Amino acid sequence: MKKKYRNPIGVKKYTGLLLIMPFLAGFLLFTVYPFVSSFILGMTDYNGIGNPRITGADNYIYMLTDSGFLKAAGVTLKYTAVLVPLKLIFSLMTALVLNMQIRGMGVYRTIFFIPSILGSNLAVVIMWQFLFTSDGLANQLLEAIGLSPVSWYGDTAAAMGIIILLRLWEFGSTMIIFLNALRDIPKEYYEAAKVDGCGQIMGFFSITLPLLKNVIFLNLVLQVIAAMQEFSAPYMVTGGGPLKSTYTLGMLIYDEMFSYHNMGYANALSWVMFVLIALVVGVMMKLTGRWREDV
Amino acid sequence: MKKYILLTAAAGCLISLSACRGKTSQVTAPDGTLDKCTLRFSWWGGDDRHQATLEAVELWNLQHPDITVVPEYGGWDGWTEKVTAQLSGGTEADIMQINYDWLISFSQDGKGFYDLSLLEERIDLSQFDSEILQFGKVNGILNGITVSVSGRGLFYNADTYKEIGAEYPETWTELLELGEKFSKKGKYPLDLDVQSGGTAWYLAVVYVQQQTGRQFITLDGELGFTEADIKAALDFYKSLEDNHIIRTVNTRTDEDGTAALYQSPEFISGRIGGVLEWGSSVGKYEISLTDGVLESGPMLSDDSGNNSGWMIKPSLLYTISANTKYPDEAAEFMNFMLNDGEAAKLLGTTRGIPASSAAQKSLEENGLLTGLAQENDTLLETLDTVTISPYMELAQMKEYYNSAIEMISYNTVTTEDAAREMYGSIKDYLERIRK
Numbered sequence: 001m002k003k004k005y006r007n008p009i010g011v012k013k014y015t016g017l018l019l020i021m022p023f024l025a026g027f028l029l030f031t032v033y034p035f036v037s038s039f040i041l042g043m044t045d046y047n048g049i050g051n052p053r054i055t056g057a058d059n060y061i062y063m064l065t066d067s068g069f070l071k072a073a074g075v076t077l078k079y080t081a082v083l084v085p086l087k088l089i090f091s092l093m094t095a096l097v098l099n100m101q102i103r104g105m106g107v108y109r110t111i112f113f114i115p116s117i118l119g120s121n122l123a124v125v126i127m128w129q130f131l132f133t134s135d136g137l138a139n140q141l142l143e144a145i146g147l148s149p150v151s152w153y154g155d156t157a158a159a160m161g162i163i164i165l166l167r168l169w170e171f172g173s174t175m176i177i178f179l180n181a182l183r184d185i186p187k188e189y190y191e192a193a194k195v196d197g198c199g200q201i202m203g204f205f206s207i208t209l210p211l212l213k214n215v216i217f218l219n220l221v222l223q224v225i226a227a228m229q230e231f232s233a234p235y236m237v238t239g240g241g242p243l244k245s246t247y248t249l250g251m252l253i254y255d256e257m258f259s260y261h262n263m264g265y266a267n268a269l270s271w272v273m274f275v276l277i278a279l280v281v282g283v284m285m286k287l288t289g290r291w292r293e294d295v
Numbered sequence: 296m297k298k299y300i301l302l303t304a305a306a307g308c309l310i311s312l313s314a315c316r317g318k319t320s321q322v323t324a325p326d327g328t329l330d331k332c333t334l335r336f337s338w339w340g341g342d343d344r345h346q347a348t349l350e351a352v353e354l355w356n357l358q359h360p361d362i363t364v365v366p367e368y369g370g371w372d373g374w375t376e377k378v379t380a381q382l383s384g385g386t387e388a389d390i391m392q393i394n395y396d397w398l399i400s401f402s403q404d405g406k407g408f409y410d411l412s413l414l415e416e417r418i419d420l421s422q423f424d425s426e427i428l429q430f431g432k433v434n435g436i437l438n439g440i441t442v443s444v445s446g447r448g449l450f451y452n453a454d455t456y457k458e459i460g461a462e463y464p465e466t467w468t469e470l471l472e473l474g475e476k477f478s479k480k481g482k483y484p485l486d487l488d489v490q491s492g493g494t495a496w497y498l499a500v501v502y503v504q505q506q507t508g509r510q511f512i513t514l515d516g517e518l519g520f521t522e523a524d525i526k527a528a529l530d531f532y533k534s535l536e537d538n539h540i541i542r543t544v545n546t547r548t549d550e551d552g553t554a555a556l557y558q559s560p561e562f563i564s565g566r567i568g569g570v571l572e573w574g575s576s577v578g579k580y581e582i583s584l585t586d587g588v589l590e591s592g593p594m595l596s597d598d599s600g601n602n603s604g605w606m607i608k609p610s611l612l613y614t615i616s617a618n619t620k621y622p623d624e625a626a627e628f629m630n631f632m633l634n635d636g637e638a639a640k641l642l643g644t645t646r647g648i649p650a651s652s653a654a655q656k657s658l659e660e661n662g663l664l665t666g667l668a669q670e671n672d673t674l675l676e677t678l679d680t681v682t683i684s685p686y687m688e689l690a691q692m693k694e695y696y697n698s699a700i701e702m703i704s705y706n707t708v709t710t711e712d713a714a715r716e717m718y719g720s721i722k723d724y725l726e727r728i729r730k
Contacts, residue, residue: 047400048379048382048383049382049383049401049402049407050403050404050406050407129552129553129554130552132552133549133550133551133552134546134549134550135550151545151549152549153548153549153552154544154545154546154548154549236553237552237553238548238552238553239553241548241701242544242545242548242701242705243701243702243705243707244698254376255690255694257379258375258376258379258380259375259376259379259690259691259694260690260691260694261379261400261401263383
């Protein structure tokens with residue numbers, strides 16, 4: 001006979017629900033509500049004042065022929081494709097160095113994490129702007145080693161480079177995740193491999209990388225999501241220029257929303273960005289699925 | 296569980312749909328009394344305007360201990376976006392300084408801002424010409440009061456010109472001839488921007504308007520220029536770069552990044568010899584120029600002396616939020632800012648020469664009708680000016696101008712192709728928003 005348990009402290013049917021109410025209220029108000037509103041507004045012609053006019057899929061149809069959207073989507077994908085691998089490699093390399101047993105390593109780790117704490121706040125952005133002006137420090141350094149100065153803001157590829165460098169500089173959080181994972185790898189694996197004649201490079205590819213693959217994937221997903229939503233760095237450093245070469249989807253959404261007052265279209269764009277990110281992450285999951293499972 | 300998820304989703308949809316019905320809040324009618332309250336007043340500008348306005352607000356707060364005014368201010372860049380977000384959320388200030396084109400952006404039917412004609416008892420409208428009051432009307436409803444009427448003029452760094460040994464140009468030809476002299480010293484006689492100010496396109500429009508007599512965009516939003524006119528304007532802009540009159544877009548962004556021209560080290564150091572600016576806003580250039588004196592220069596004409604085509608507009612307007620709970624008090628404060636003699640003395644010409652005759656009289660009596668804004672105003676009064684269409688200043692329109700100019704500056708398209716694209720985009724856009 002199935003034994004019936006009486007609740008000893010008088011917990012009733014809805015007590016659990018009551019306990020999670022604060023979270024649920026916040027979730028409904030700040031996640032579900034904007035999410036659903038945004039989808040509905042994406043199907044309207046709305047300038048933010050007055051009443052929205054339902055236009056169905058018009059915004060999405062217009063998007064297909066909007067050269068501004070197509071260019072911004074291209075810039076965003078290009079930026080993501082360049083930044084994310086660079087950042088992962090750089091963070092992993094730094095984490096490997098910081099995982100070594102050297103005196104005062106705690107201080108080094110702190111120093112390397114400082115840029116991430118600073119983020120791309122206004123002071124950093126102003127510093128960045130001055131570093132890359134025609135007679136800024138970057139060009140002075142180039143000239144000191146006999147190279148010709150670069151038109152950082154004027155050249156389309158160089159302007160993208162400035163933004164990528166700014167984000168690369170903030171590699172701290174990615175690096176910390178790698179560092180923690182590296183410290184979890186038992187030293188015995190390396191010692192046993194050493195006995196079998198395995199060198200450091202082989203050890204990295206045969207032991208470190210396979211054991212880090214889930215962490216690499218986690219960092220990859222986090223960085224792809226952040227890169228595809230990029231807004232503040234190009235907005236503040238290059239203004240999206242020159243020739244829209246750093247004008248990301250995030251900037252386009254902002255302009256459509258607040259500068260041109262096309263709030264319906266801006267919401268539709270947000271949904272396309274959401275779907276685009278989901279697609280990219282989905283494809284990555286599919287492509288790396290077997291590799292991640294195969295421990 | 297499924298039931299709860301469905302219920303949650305349904306609730307979300309319902310709330311969202313109700314939110315999409317738009318604003319339904321009631322406008323508070325004036326009650327004829329002045330109650331104790333706190334009002335918010337917002338404006339943008341340079342440091343000269345901020346300082347003067349803060350002093351005027353302080354004077355108000357001293358004179359009216361029951362009606363406290365809290366200031367909200369900042370620079371122009373990003374200001375429209377901030378106010379857009381506030382207006383969408385109904386959290387805007389009670390009294391706002393607004394731009395001319397905001398009337399069509401935020402109040403297409405005249406209901407986006409308070410109907411100021413309901414507050415005539417508080418705001419002395421007799422101090423304004425009826426023509427000037429007309430600028431603030433949308434759909435027949437008085438939404439804003441013009442603070443000043445202003446136009447863009449040319450202002451030069453006297454020291455730079457003296458050092459080069461050049462005279463301020465009087466004609467377009469003379470301007471184009473200055474490049475050679477300035478380039479020898481690594482300087483520029485003028486500079487224009489392709490950022491939010493969009494002065495590059497503005498000067499090109501003046502040039503073509505003077506030549507053709509056609510207005511770029513009419514007051515009711517019709518495109519007056521032909522494709523050939525737009526090409527002529529872009530060709531003129533290109534000739535300014537080619538003749539070393541202004542920096543190329545590439546050089547400017549390289550040297551200044553995204554900094555505004557008045558904050559540019561190149562302007563502050565005197566390497567840039569001149570700017571095109573509103574008489575009402577030139578103060579920010581004046582105070583940032585630590586070495587050198589800024590002087591007002593002639594409005595350029597063609598070789599036959601035709602100096603038409605220059606433009607004027609209500610440089611700024613004051614409005615009251617349609618959501619204010621204190622319309623009487625807000626109107627009283629607006630009247631103080633527009634017509635009070637003491638406030639006018641403190642505000643000076645930081646918003647241009649006041650349109651209010653009471654404020655003008657106060658400045659005149661106190662010998663304050665001086666400076667670049669006044670000089671620019673006097674110059675414009677002698678010309679056959681054109682009133683700028685508010686449609687010309689819309690952010691989307693500026694995007695079309697700036698894109699075209701950037702592309703021809705980088706030589707990625709010919710002026711012919713850029714003109715074709717710009718003509719098509721502007722025509723389509725104007726048709727769309729005037730529907």
